[in-house]
Amino acid sequence: MASLRGHSVTFSEERVSDAIRKAGVYFGYEKLKDLQVQVISGIIFGQDVFAVLPTGFGKSLCYACLPLVFDLLYKPSQPSIVCVVTPLTAIIEDQVSSLSSKGLATGSVTGNMTSNMLDRIKTGKCQLLFFNPEMLLQQSIWRCLLQSKEYKSRLQALVIDEAHTVIKWGETFRQSLKNLGEIRSLLQEDVKCLALTATATKALRVKVSELIGLVKPLVIAVSPCKQNMMYAVSKFNTIEETFAPVLKGIKTQRTSFPRMIIYSRRYDECNKLYLYFRSALEDGFTEPPDAPDLCRFRLVDKFTSCIVKSVKSQIIEYFGKDSCLRIVIATVAFGMGLDCPDVRQVIHLGASDNIEGYIQETGRCGRDGKPCLALLLLSNYMNHYREKSMLEYQSNTTHCRRDMLFQDADEYTHVDMGSKCLCCDVCTKSCDCGSCVQKHGICNFTFLDTKL
Known part of the structure; x- marks a missing residue:
């Protein structure tokens, strides 16, 4: 009563x-x-x-x-x-x-x-x-x-x-x-x-x-584990080399490019990545290409504490609805409370400080239940601030990444994904489904090459 x-x-x-x-x-x-x-x-x-x-x-x-x-x-x-x-x-x-x-x-x-x-x-x-x-x-x-x-x-x-x-x-x-x-x-x-x-x-x-x-x-x-999400870890080289597939995709697909969030703990890295896309896209940075350089026309934008409040509000608004905005480069401040169901990929340029933070940030991907990818690009920057469990996750090459992430979460039990290639890059190594993307030679767990 x-x-x-x-x-x-x-x-x-x-x-x-x-x-x-x-x-x-x-x-x-x-x-x-x-x-x-x-x-x-x-x-x-x-x-x-x-x-x-x-x-x-x-x-x-x-x-x-x-x-x-x-x-x-x-x-x-x-x-x-x-x-x-x-x-x-x-x-x-x-x-x-x-x-x-x-x-x-x-x-x-x-x-x-x-x-x-x-x-x-x-x-x-x-x-x-x-x-x-x-x-x-x-x-x-x-x-x-x-x-x-x-x-x-x-x-x-x-x-x-x-x-x-x-x-x-x-x-x-x-x-x-x-x-x-x-x-x-x-x-x-x-x-x-x-x-x-x-x-x-x-x-x-x-x-x-x-x-x-x-x-x-x-x-x-409820366990935060999403069965529609694949997890992978890859090496980060340079911005130009690592993000070339993304640049190619945004150039060719424009507003059809699957939505993506790229996280970095470093403000300077966010700025460099943003300038990389802005410079490489040239007049194609906006949609249509001859549109003014304003939030509502940009294909790529950045979200950090240095951005003025009015612009932040616009980025949140446009990323949460049908708009030109395809990629947001951000610190962890972006995404909490964001209502955007169709984010297909969350990329971390350097790991989160801890497992809970990584789960929280990758959870902003695939809210609509459709296949999505959480990719961690290895960076040694600030490793001394990261908790042991996060360091173990990023260096792991033998254990299921999903199990490593969610083993301490409420209500989690090992998930049978049907095919191991739908789980993570580690499980894919032992996948025998006969039809996974790795066996067709089109998946090395880097951005657009993963056909989700």
Whole structure:
């Protein structure tokens, strides 16, 4: 039975399920996924919840439905409020824009609020309120807001989105993330917390739960392993030599070229790679070739912290819809929360710092379920910062890469891909299917030569 604090009435599972169904219909979904229903139900029934759901699964719909479900069940005199803490401003802006367009009263606490937004937040006009963690933790006005009479009576849940960053970023350059447990301590004891991420090993999940103060959380986890993805590692020589197949493909296929994200930890490398394509494509850098050099016409673009905010927003917009943009060269800041189902290849120029990060970044590929490739190009740069498991993955030549990546993930068991050549470059060596691309001599696991 579910009961809301301040209310003695309780509801059956059937009544809660019906409210969740109606909330889903409000957002255009006739039926939510079973695990989305479980996540929402867990909070409604008074549990903390830690949900590990794959990239593209629809995690944001879980917290978007929460205030509507509370209101459908309890019909309070004032609408319920749910607060969401997420580390990237781009995600906040995208969610506020998307959910507001569907009629949900949504607001955000970031560094560039309008006076109108500030008034709406202070008077409790936003049912779904997004916070940048630094603003929430470092400015007393927001702590006081959460403890105000208005919010004490109406705040029903706290959501920590991209929860893996609490550890991965919180212990390095975003220390506010590591201190989010302080916010939990300010709230009423019966305000439940939902942690969401696409990637977390069991050990990481336990550590994050402790830091943000989850109490005996209901764990809802799906293995992040995607059966439509092939994994490979290859040697990186020079930009010109290694990326020649990509250049050839973008020149000939233009806007038909399969979408690709190329990640590099180094800003200078991102710039060099971007300039390589820009110079080599010449007038063909845009579509049509004589178009102005603006985001909406480029075939290739770059996304780093040095890019101005307005351009970042445009890149996210154009990469998430039918547009000219085919390749984005980026640091890891690009892709988190991105809704782009048709990315066919994710290329890493140098490994991620850890396995969780690599799974998270490659997970932005193949959301539509169609075949895709995750290719790691070996680079010794910053190897001393990488965790042992990542170093073992990139040097491995004998073990299934899929097993190495997901062995510590919840709900993972070895996947029978049918043909070993559909799994990874290591498994392909022992493939005997008789029809794999390697036996036809057209696959050396480099970009366009892989016929997926």
